[in-house]
Amino acid sequence: DADVTQTPRNRITKTGKRIMLECSQTKGHDRMYWYRQDPGLGLRLIYYSFDVKDINKGEISDGYSVSRQAQAKFSLSLESAIPNQTALYFCATSPTGAPNQPQHFGDGTRLSIL
Amino acid sequence: RKEVEQDPGPFNVPEGATVAFNCTYSNSASQSFFWYRQDCRKEPKLLMSVYSSGNEDGRFTAQLNRASQYISLLIRDSKLSDSATYLCVVCPNDYKLSFGAGTTVTVRA
Numbered sequence: 740d741a742d743v744t745q746t747p748r749n750r751i752t753k754t755g756k757r758i759m760l761e762c763s764q765t766k767g768h769d770r771m772y773w774y775r776q777d778p779g780l781g782l783r784l785i786y787y788s789f790d791v792k793d794i795n796k797g798e799i800s801d802g803y804s805v806s807r808q809a810q811a812k813f814s815l816s817l818e819s820a821i822p823n824q825t826a827l828y829f830c831a832t833s834p835t836g837a838p839n840q841p842q843h844f845g846d847g848t849r850l851s852i853l
Numbered sequence: 854r855k856e857v858e859q860d861p862g863p864f865n866v867p868e869g870a871t872v873a874f875n876c877t878y879s880n881s882a883s884q885s886f887f888w889y890r891q892d893c894r895k896e897p898k899l900l901m902s903v904y905s906s907g908n909e910d911g912r913f914t915a916q917l918n919r920a921s922q923y924i925s926l927l928i929r930d931s932k933l934s935d936s937a938t939y940l941c942v943v944c945p946n947d948y949k950l951s952f953g954a955g956t957t958v959t960v961r962a
Contacts, residue, residue: 770948779861779954780954781855781857781940781951781952781953781954781955782897782940782950782952783952784949784950787948789948827894829896829897841887841899841902841942842950843899844896844897844898845896846895846896847894847895847896849894
C-alpha cells in the first residue's frame with residue numbers, strides 16, 4: 740500500500756464547480772503539503788500544514804483552501820474551479836525534527852477544468 | 854530570477870554513457886539540497902541528498918558548489934531505466950522546498 744494516497748487520481752470537471760482533492764498518509768509525519776505542477780515549471784507550493792489546526796499559505800494559495808482534519812489527512816479544495824487550475828496536483832509529507840527533511844509524495848491527481 | 858534553474862534538456866545518451874548536468878540556485882542561505890527523479894506522469898521520488906563534500910550512490914554522483922551556487926548530478930554507465938526527468942530541489946528554509954523545472958534524460962539502446 741502507498742504511504743501517501745491521493746484521491747481521486749484523475750478528475751475532469753467544469754468551470755465553477757467545487758472540487759475536493761484528498762490526501763491521507765500512513766507515514767506518521769506531522770508535516771503535509773499541497774503542490775501543483777505545470778509543464779515547464781517546477782512544483783509550486785499551494786498550502787502546507789505542520790500539524791493539525793496549523794495551516795499556512797504557500798506561494799500560490801489564491802483560489803484554493805485546505806483542511807487538516809487529522810494528522811493523517813490533508814484535503815485541498817477549489818471552491819470555484821477555473822481552467823487555469825488545470826494541473827497535476829501532488830500531496831507530500833515530511834517528518835518534523837531535523838530540519839530540511841526530504842518530502843515524500845503521493846501519486847498525484849490529474850485535474851482538468853473545462 | 855527563478856529560485857532554482859535547470860537546463861531542461863533533453864539529454865539523449867546511449868546506454869553505457871556518462872551524462873552530467875547542473876542546476877543553479879539563487880538563495881545563498883540554502884542549507885539542504887536534493888535530487889529527485891520523476892517518471893512521466895508519476896510522483897517525484899527522492900534520488901539522493903546532496904552533501905557539502907559530494908556524495909555517491911552507486912552510479913550517481915552529486916556535487917555541491919556553494920561558492921558558485923550550483924549542484925550537479927552525474928550518472929555513470931547509463932541504463933535505459935535511467936530515462937526520466939531529474940528535479941533539482943533546494944531548501945531555502947526549514948519547511949520550503951524550491952523545485953527546478955527538471956532536466957530530461959533519455960537513454961537509448
